[in-house]
Amino acid sequence: xxxxxxxNVPSRQRKRFPGISSxxxxxxxxxxxxxxxxxxxGFDTAFKALSALLPERSLRLLYLSDSVRVSDAQFSHLNxxxxxxxxxxxxxxxxxxxxxxxxxxxxMCIGLDEPIIVVTTGLVELLDEEEMRAVVGHEVGHxxxxxxxxxxxxxxxxxxxxxxxxxxxxTVAITAxxxxxxxxxxxxxxxxxxxxxxxxxDVRASMRGLMxxxxxxxxxxxxxxxxxxxxxxxxxAGDLRDSVLKxxxxxxxxxxxxxxxxxxxxxxxEHRDFQRIMDGHYPKRSEDKDTSVTDSFRESAGxxxxxxxxxxDPLIKLVGDIAGGAGDLAxxxxxxxxxxxxxxxxGQKTDGGTAGDGKxxxxxxxxxxxxxTGDGQSEG
Numbered sequence: 001x002x003x004x005x006x007x008n009v010p011s012r013q014r015k016r017f018p019g020i021s022s023x024x025x026x027x028x029x030x031x032x033x034x035x036x037x038x039x040x041x042g043f044d045t046a047f048k049a050l051s052a053l054l055p056e057r058s059l060r061l062l063y064l065s066d067s068v069r070v071s072d073a074q075f076s077h078l079n080x081x082x083x084x085x086x087x088x089x090x091x092x093x094x095x096x097x098x099x100x101x102x103x104x105x106x107x108m109c110i111g112l113d114e115p116i117i118v119v120t121t122g123l124v125e126l127l128d129e130e131e132m133r134a135v136v137g138h139e140v141g142h143x144x145x146x147x148x149x150x151x152x153x154x155x156x157x158x159x160x161x162x163x164x165x166x167x168x169x170x171t172v173a174i175t176a177x178x179x180x181x182x183x184x185x186x187x188x189x190x191x192x193x194x195x196x197x198x199x200x201x202d203v204r205a206s207m208r209g210l211m212x213x214x215x216x217x218x219x220x221x222x223x224x225x226x227x228x229x230x231x232x233x234x235x236x237a238g239d240l241r242d243s244v245l246k247x248x249x250x251x252x253x254x255x256x257x258x259x260x261x262x263x264x265x266x267x268x269x270e271h272r273d274f275q276r277i278m279d280g281h282y283p284k285r286s287e288d289k290d291t292s293v294t295d296s297f298r299e300s301a302g303x304x305x306x307x308x309x310x311x312x313d314p315l316i317k318l319v320g321d322i323a324g325g326a327g328d329l330a331x332x333x334x335x336x337x338x339x340x341x342x343x344x345x346x347g348q349k350t351d352g353g354t355a356g357d358g359k360x361x362x363x364x365x366x367x368x369x370x371x372x373t374g375d376g377q378s379e380g
Contacts, residue, residue: 014201015278018090022145024282025194030145030187059110063118067100075099078124081133082117085140085199090285095143097136099124105213109139115148126217131209134200141195147188186256193265198277203269207262214258224262231263 017024023031063069070078078097086094095115102120105127109117117139127135142148197206207224215222234257255261268274276282 014084014088014199015280016088016090017198017277017280017282019284019286020090020277021283021285021288022141022191022195023288024277025141025198026145026191027187027194030184030191060116063098063100063116067098067118070097070099075124077129078119078132078136081129081136082140085133085137088137088199089140089144089195091140091144095140107135107139109142109148111148115143117143126212127209128205130200130202130205131212134196134202134206134209136196137199138192138196140199141192142188144195145188145191147192186253189255190261190264193261194268194274197265197269197274201278203266206265210258210262210265227259228263228266231259234259235263 068074070082072079078099082097083094085091093114095109095111095117097117097119099119099121103122105120105123107117107119107123109115117136119135119139123135124132193206193210197203200206204224207227208219211222211224211227212219214227256264
């Protein structure tokens with residue numbers, strides 16, 4: 001299936017990535033969590049067992065009965081984009097896609113047995129063709145990564161937390177799990193943004209789409225560079241109080257803030273990893289089973305260390321400074337202890353290359369003499 005065979009799809013040729021693994025575009029934090037989950041024996045089986053509790057069948061019937069299923073006969077331009085996205089990312093089975101009536105622009109990929117993609121009318125009406133292509137690629141990226149399973153569980157647990165809010169301990173337990181899943185969820189959105197860019201292969205269109213989600217269909221009133229400048233101002237503005245407020249603001253959200261997403265995607269589009277993928281060098285799905293959990297966690301830890309080192313946020317900078325100061329202090333103390341208990345036994349090295357015998361009232365090293373040897377006496 002090529003783009004020229006797909007009617008409404010623009011003739012501009014896009015690169016295809018046969019056999020690409022989702023690891024190629026996954027955010028380090030998202031990737032380490034997914035690799036660990038995939039390696040956990042029986043994890044998939046346990047999640048499948050949850051299907052009896054999860055409202056997946058109900059959701060499928062709901063969208064089938066009360067939404068419009070994308071096909072050659074309905075929303076054909078979206079159907080072309082969907083098939084094209086699956087072709088580019090080499091996803092064998094094209095997931096069902098529905099358009100549902102909702103003025104709020106949104107899209108999601110959910111499902112345990114098979115992923116389904118849902119987009120709202122608000123999103124379809126808001127975005128132009130290339131911007132929408134990036135969104136469709138974003139959702140196909142979720143499907144390829146297997147995010148739909150965990151997103152469905154998060155949806156279920158969020159609803160469950162609301163239903164058992166009157167049980168104090170139950171609420172605490174569920175809220176803790178939901179909070180952790182939301183943190184992963186936000187990182188998975190950054191991964192899917194990257195997948196959208198690989199499908200659309202137009203970074204400006206991806207930026208415009210995020211900008212419209214933030215500010216509506218007033219593109220003539222907005223500017224991508226100014227929008228990205230907002231992300232930089234958001235990161236470095238304010239003091240420690242603002243840093244705490246940022247954390248509190250983002251905790252209940254399922255998605256990162258749009259300016260942050262735009263900045264993250266722009267940064268990745270300029271990174272050598274993206275260029276390597278575009279040049280055809282990327283991890284393959286056939287190699288996924290050999291992926292090291294340890295290496296994935298190490299990469300994730302390295303990413304966070306780099307984030308702390310380069311961040312302009314006052315709180316993160318403070319954490320970095322404290323961690324760096326603690327490291328310097330530990331190194332200084334270690335050096336002092338080594339000198340005290342290691343080098344002190346044989347006396348202090350002198351200019352002549354010999355050492356004192358360590359005698360004296362103070363137990364210190366020998367005193368330096370003119371010829372560079374120590375006389376073994378300390379002035380204490």
